[in-house]
Amino acid sequence: xxxxxxxxxxPSSYLVVTGSELVRGDRTDRNGPFLARELVxxxxxxARIAIVGDDPVELEAALAEGLRxxxxxxxxxxxxxxxxxxxxxxxxxAGVGLRVDPRLEAEIERISRAVxxxxxxxxxxxxxxxxxxxxxxxxxxxLGLAGTAPxxxxxxxxxAVVILPGPPAELQRLWPRALETEPVRxxxxxxxxxxxxxxxxxxxxxxxxxxxxxxxxxEPDGVQATVCARDFEIHVDLFGPAEALADELRRRLxxxxxxxxxxxxxxxxxxxxxxxxxxxxxxxxxxxxxIGSRLTSVPGSSEVYLGGVVxxxxxxxxxxxxxPASVLRGHGAVSAEAAAAxxxxxREQLGADVAVSATGIAGPGGGTPQKPVGLVFLHxxxxxxxxxxxFTFRQDRESIRRRSAVAALHLVRRLLTRSRDTST
Amino acid sequence: xxxxxxxxxxPSSYLVVTGSELVRGDRTDRNGPFLARELVxxxxxxARIAIVGDDPVELEAALAEGLRxxxxxxxxxxxxxxxxxxxxxxxxxAGVGLRVDPRLEAEIERISRAVxxxxxxxxxxxxxxxxxxxxxxxxxxxLGLAGTAPxxxxxxxxxAVVILPGPPAELQRLWPRALETEPVRxxxxxxxxxxxxxxxxxxxxxxxxxxxxxxxxxEPDGVQATVCARDFEIHVDLFGPAEALADELRRRLxxxxxxxxxxxxxxxxxxxxxxxxxxxxxxxxxxxxxIGSRLTSVPGSSEVYLGGVVxxxxxxxxxxxxxPASVLRGHGAVSAEAAAAxxxxxREQLGADVAVSATGIAGPGGGTPQKPVGLVFLHxxxxxxxxxxxFTFRQDRESIRRRSAVAALHLVRRLLTRSRDTST
Numbered sequence: 131x132x133x134x135x136x137x138x139x140x141p142s143s144y145l146v147v148t149g150s151e152l153v154r155g156d157r158t159d160r161n162g163p164f165l166a167r168e169l170v171x172x173x174x175x176x177a178r179i180a181i182v183g184d185d186p187v188e189l190e191a192a193l194a195e196g197l198r199x200x201x202x203x204x205x206x207x208x209x210x211x212x213x214x215x216x217x218x219x220x221x222x223x224a225g226v227g228l229r230v231d232p233r234l235e236a237e238i239e240r241i242s243r244a245v246x247x248x249x250x251x252x253x254x255x256x257x258x259x260x261x262x263x264x265x266x267x268x269x270x271x272x273l274g275l276a277g278t279a280p281x282x283x284x285x286x287x288x289x290a291v292v293i294l295p296g297p298p299a300e301l302q303r304l305w306p307r308a309l310e311t312e313p314v315r316x317x318x319x320x321x322x323x324x325x326x327x328x329x330x331x332x333x334x335x336x337x338x339x340x341x342x343x344x345x346x347x348x349e350p351d352g353v354q355a356t357v358c359a360r361d362f363e364i365h366v367d368l369f370g371p372a373e374a375l376a377d378e379l380r381r382r383l384x385x386x387x388x389x390x391x392x393x394x395x396x397x398x399x400x401x402x403x404x405x406x407x408x409x410x411x412x413x414x415x416x417x418x419x420x421i422g423s424r425l426t427s428v429p430g431s432s433e434v435y436l437g438g439v440v441x442x443x444x445x446x447x448x449x450x451x452x453x454p455a456s457v458l459r460g461h462g463a464v465s466a467e468a469a470a471a472x473x474x475x476x477r478e479q480l481g482a483d484v485a486v487s488a489t490g491i492a493g494p495g496g497g498t499p500q501k502p503v504g505l506v507f508l509h510x511x512x513x514x515x516x517x518x519x520x521f522t523f524r525q526d527r528e529s530i531r532r533r534s535a536v537a538a539l540h541l542v543r544r545l546l547t548r549s550r551d552t553s554t
Numbered sequence: 555x556x557x558x559x560x561x562x563x564x565p566s567s568y569l570v571v572t573g574s575e576l577v578r579g580d581r582t583d584r585n586g587p588f589l590a591r592e593l594v595x596x597x598x599x600x601a602r603i604a605i606v607g608d609d610p611v612e613l614e615a616a617l618a619e620g621l622r623x624x625x626x627x628x629x630x631x632x633x634x635x636x637x638x639x640x641x642x643x644x645x646x647x648a649g650v651g652l653r654v655d656p657r658l659e660a661e662i663e664r665i666s667r668a669v670x671x672x673x674x675x676x677x678x679x680x681x682x683x684x685x686x687x688x689x690x691x692x693x694x695x696x697l698g699l700a701g702t703a704p705x706x707x708x709x710x711x712x713x714a715v716v717i718l719p720g721p722p723a724e725l726q727r728l729w730p731r732a733l734e735t736e737p738v739r740x741x742x743x744x745x746x747x748x749x750x751x752x753x754x755x756x757x758x759x760x761x762x763x764x765x766x767x768x769x770x771x772x773e774p775d776g777v778q779a780t781v782c783a784r785d786f787e788i789h790v791d792l793f794g795p796a797e798a799l800a801d802e803l804r805r806r807l808x809x810x811x812x813x814x815x816x817x818x819x820x821x822x823x824x825x826x827x828x829x830x831x832x833x834x835x836x837x838x839x840x841x842x843x844x845i846g847s848r849l850t851s852v853p854g855s856s857e858v859y860l861g862g863v864v865x866x867x868x869x870x871x872x873x874x875x876x877x878p879a880s881v882l883r884g885h886g887a888v889s890a891e892a893a894a895a896x897x898x899x900x901r902e903q904l905g906a907d908v909a910v911s912a913t914g915i916a917g918p919g920g921g922t923p924q925k926p927v928g929l930v931f932l933h934x935x936x937x938x939x940x941x942x943x944x945f946t947f948r949q950d951r952e953s954i955r956r957r958s959a960v961a962a963l964h965l966v967r968r969l970l971t972r973s974r975d976t977s978t
Contacts, residue, residue, distance in 0.1 A: 150780065151782050152603070153601075153602065154590055154591065154594045155590030156589065156780075156791065157782065157784065158587050159586075162579070163576075163579035163582050167579035167580070168579075175577065176615065177606070178612055181603070181604075183602075185601060188601045245857035280956065299950070323630055341673070352730065358581065360581065369582065415861075416850075417847045417850075418847045418850025418851070419836075419838070419843025420840075420854075422842045422864040425842065426842025427951070429916075429917070430919070432867065436866055436867040436869070437839075437866035437870040439864070440843065440846040440850075441861045442838065442859055442860055442862065446860055449905075450861070450863070470756060481869065525723075531847075531850070
């Protein structure tokens with residue numbers, strides 16, 4: 131069969147992330163996940179993310195592997211010092227020469243002279259570094275500078291190669307420019323961005339969702355479904371023409387399905403409040419500020435969220451939230467009664483329409499047979515209704531706290547969507 | 555030269571992390587960084603972390619590469635379903651057969667029967683999965699089960715291979731057992747755990763610290779030094795016999811050096827308070843609970859940290875922290891005066907010895923020419939002293955907030971160490 135009749139295979143892609151601090155586990159890589167999401171969105175799911183350190187032999191081997199893909203994206207190793215070898219090793223792996231780009235050199239020199247002046251150091255100290263950073267593979271195109279390091283695109287014939295600086299903000303800034311270059315556009319033209327959906331469930335277990343998926347007949351031809359716990363929610367990611375399967379899942383788990391987009395729960399909660407014209411406050415013990423910090427991570431949250439009290443001590447629960455001493459004495463600070471009083475107190479004392487509270491035992495110490503580590507009480511109250519939740523989550527301190535914060539946000543969501551349901 | 559006279563090279567290691575959600579960027583890998591830190595600690599810095607998806611060709615290629623190292627650690631792909639292929643592909647790459655381990659099969663069957671009963675499903679549904687998970691490479695040793703998936707160690711002659719389940723908690727639980735097996739111990743015996751130090755600086759820039767390092771003479775023979783920004787601190791990691799270099803750095807940057815261990819700043823702050831018998835409270839606006847959530851992430855923080863107020867609205871700043879309306883009117887909520895009043899108010903209203911406050915403009919909206927996005931005021935007050943800090947940090951919302959929280963904690967540290975200095 132002649133080549134132009136063959137079904138076009140999706141182009142392949144490969145990520146090489148460099149950094150000795152990454153291969154030592156001193157820092158968690160953010161560039162690989164960012165680039166991977168971008169490539170998936172463009173229909174170019176990467177075959178591999180290779181994280182390599184400074185070792186030149188290893189780095190060159192990884193680059194050589196990457197050069198066998200249609201698109202190879204490389205991050206890091208572009209600095210002025212001798213141990214930043216990405217450009218040099220890439221040129222060698224690709225079998226192309228290196229040259230000093232005069233325009234790039236002039237640009238980097240200008241910046242470096244300004245730095246030298248500011249630091250009151252002779253420019254001569256910078257000269258070798260400037261020359262090094264202006265040295266690029268023959269035929270490479272500059273994407274512009276990040277500091278003094280140029281992002282680059284190189285067409286090797288076999289492969290389009292994108293070379294980006296390691297700092298995530300810089301990498302993300304230069305990435306869109308790479309997508310507009312000719313070599314990358316030629317690869318993108320052959321890719322088909324996937325039809326993609328996400329169904330998000332809360333309150334169901336991962337196996338419960340997986341079972342619903344199996345009972346719904348599993349993956350039809352051409353559809354890929356993955357079930358994944360993320361931020362204590364269960365996400366079903368559907369790739370391909372999966373509308374029928376999505377319908378089946380909606381039908382089978384209506385109680386747990388709460389969203390079909392990627393916005394974080396704090397954003398959904400703020401939107402629910404905004405739509406209903408309600409202000410929101412928090413009363414946090416076990417979560418110590420996590421709920422507030424998630425809510426305030428959303429731009430514009432101040433329109434809805436007034437603030438809250440982190441009442442870690444019993445005294446602050448009484449003084450700042452008006453929790454009656456009798457409740458603390460009779461039921462303890464970790465009790466459904468205390469949670470209810472905290473939410474009511476937050477509404478009253480902070481003047482909010484809706485309030486949510488969290489109290490519990492995060493551990494590792496402080497548990498008893500009656501009240502073990504991981505026991506958490508949540509309470510949400512609106513002008514019309516309230517909802518309480520108790521759970522025990524046997525995990526480490528940080529997971530217990532984070533899960534409590536997520537569950538508290540979901541409790542507000544349920545409270546607000548439920549009160550709408552009953553009012554219609 | 556005969557082999558036994560050759561200098562012993564450090565053993566090599568290689569990590570293969572599998573998971574289609576990782577290669578799609580849907581989840582950030584935690585296993586690679588954990589295992590990398592462990593291997594570095596043991597003197598076995600990995601040459602590469604290869605993250606691969608479900609594609610069998612790609613996975614087998616990565617495993618084959620890993621098998622060329624002295625130690626290869628693999629995570630994920632051990633589930634009961636047909637697309638979990640780690641064990642099968644590893645056996646093929648290593649050229650060894652597969653067998654069903656009868657003891658393992660009995661153990662997995664017992665667990666699966668209990669699950670089937672709980673879910674009211676016929677055990678027949680599980681049978682193929684049980685057999686699949688009890689199928690191991692010839693010669694492999696079980697490390698015990700994670701759910702129904704066994705961790706395994708295999709000695710290929712060339713390489714010790716450790717196969718661990720993907721869920722991070724399970725992987726971390728089985729990992730110490732792998733270290734006790736004969737094949738892994740033989741590799742560890744040849745490794746030399748590095749002499750390692752960390753010097754942590756706050757307030758100095760990365761280039762300032764790098765310059766001090768260069769001025770101190772750079773890396774002596776056998777010493778590796780890396781300068782790295784972590785959590786808005788600058789860390790210098792020193793590997794090898796670096797006591798003299800560490801002394802030089804201590805001498806050159808005394809003002810910024812604050813710790814030589816890995817404990818997070820919130821833990822250092824809590825310890826300073828505890829040593830001085832001081833209680834602590836927070837008054838947060840821009841950070842929205844981040845400072846509190848970091849403090850309460852530390853077990854036992856309730857001995858020191860009373861709680862705080864998240865005063866996102868002006869009304870709460872007045873009502874809960876007693877910030878005078880005249881301050882808010884005259885200087886605005888984002889001002890040194892408001893920050894000072896918030897800290898003083900938190901001490902008074904919450905009955906704490908020490909309080910710290912943060913107010914600022916996180917953006918993206920809300921900035922003005924006089925008060926741009928990224929402008930932050932911090933204030934810390936103790937019974938004896940107070941410290942104020944103002945900075946403008948041109949970054950994204952989340953970075954501005956996180957940096958503000960870290961800087962607030964450091965301000966408390968400086969306040970408490972300084973008041974000690976002046977009292978002696």
